[in-house]
Amino acid sequence: MHADAVRVLSAWTAPDAGQKAVRDGFLEHLAAHPDGTWRECVPGHITASTLVLDASRSRVLLTLHAKVKRWLQLGGHCEPGDATLADAALREATEESGISGLVLLPGPLRLDRHLVPCHPGGSWHLDVQYAAVAPPGARAERSDESDDLRWFPLDDLPEPTDDVVRALVAAARTAP
Numbered sequence: 817m818h819a820d821a822v823r824v825l826s827a828w829t830a831p832d833a834g835q836k837a838v839r840d841g842f843l844e845h846l847a848a849h850p851d852g853t854w855r856e857c858v859p860g861h862i863t864a865s866t867l868v869l870d871a872s873r874s875r876v877l878l879t880l881h882a883k884v885k886r887w888l889q890l891g892g893h894c895e896p897g898d899a900t901l902a903d904a905a906l907r908e909a910t911e912e913s914g915i916s917g918l919v920l921l922p923g924p925l926r927l928d929r930h931l932v933p934c935h936p937g938g939s940w941h942l943d944v945q946y947a948a949v950a951p952p953g954a955r956a957e958r959s960d961e962s963d964d965l966r967w968f969p970l971d972d973l974p975e976p977t978d979d980v981v982r983a984l985v986a987a988a989r990t991a992p
Contacts (some may be wrong), residue, residue: 817840817853817854817862817898817899817900817901817904818846818850818851818852818853818895820899820900820901821846821852821853821862821901821944822843822846823840824900824902824923824924825839825843825846825924825927825944825946826843826862827843827923828923828924829876830927831987832924833902835882835926835927837869838927838928838929841929841942842862842929842942842944845860845862845942846858849889852942853894854894855893855894855934857915857939858921858935858939859939859940860929860939860940860941860942861893861894861914861939861940861941861942862894862942862944863891863892863893863894863904863941863942863943863944864891864892864894864898864901864902864904864905864908864942864943864944864946865889865890865891865905865908865909865943865944865945865946866889866890866891866905866906866909866911866918866920866945866946866947866948867889867890867925867945867946867947867948867981867984867985867988868889868890868909868915868918868947868948868949868950869947869948869949869950870949870950870954870967871949871950871951871952871953871954871990873949873977873988874961874969874970875967875968875969875970876877876889876963876967876968876970876973876985876988877890877913877915877965877967878906878966878973878974878977878981879957879958879959879961879962879964879965880914880962880963880964880965880966880969881961881963882960882961882962882963885963885976886976886977886978887968887974887975887976887977887981888977888981889909889945889981889984890909890912890913890977891905891908891909891912891943891945891963891964892908892912895907898950899926899944901944902904902920905925905944905946905948906918906920906946906948909946909948911926911959912913912954912959912961912962912965912980913950913957913958913959913965914955914956914958914959915950915951915954915955915956915957917951918948918949918950919945919948919949919951920946920947920948921947921948921949921988921991921992922992923946923986924945924946925942925945925946925947925987925991926943926945926983926984926987927942927943927944928941928943928945928980929942929943930943945984947984947987947988947991951955961963968983970988970989
């Protein structure tokens with residue numbers, strides 16, 4: 817997983833200087849922490865998330881996260897069974913949406929670094945953000961990690977959400 821994270825991030829073309837700085841910070845973290853892709857890495861760890869789009873790519877599936885109490889994309893920690901970041905992103909999206917047959921778009925769209933209470937005193941999630949398209953007629957089923965799970969038009973995102981989700985939705989609009 818560590819080698820794949822380094823490979824993916826090194827090959828990723830950041831859309832702007834801010835995202836390039838975030839990517840460089842992720843790579844510095846991985847260079848300093850051989851366990852930097854696992855939850856046990858206290859200073860921070862790579863996570864993988866996925867913005868799920870419907871088949872028409874006009875709606876997005878968001879979760880009202882049970883702990884954070886905001887509408888977010890689906891995602892979470894890398895697990896030992898995940899061979900790649902893309903595997904982790906797709907697994908998390910499938911588990912949290914209940915939708916099989918999601919098709920991951922190529923490569924990450926964005927990166928985000930945010931503080932979370934994974935460990936006493938906090939830890940950083942270094943989130944590699946992907947997008948996936950659901951098959952036609954897909955029906956989502958809420959997981960235990962979610963207070964709610966719903967489709968929203970790209971132009972009408974719910975509150976409370978944040979600028980990170982809005983930036984990810986904007987990037988997904990132009991994704992191949």
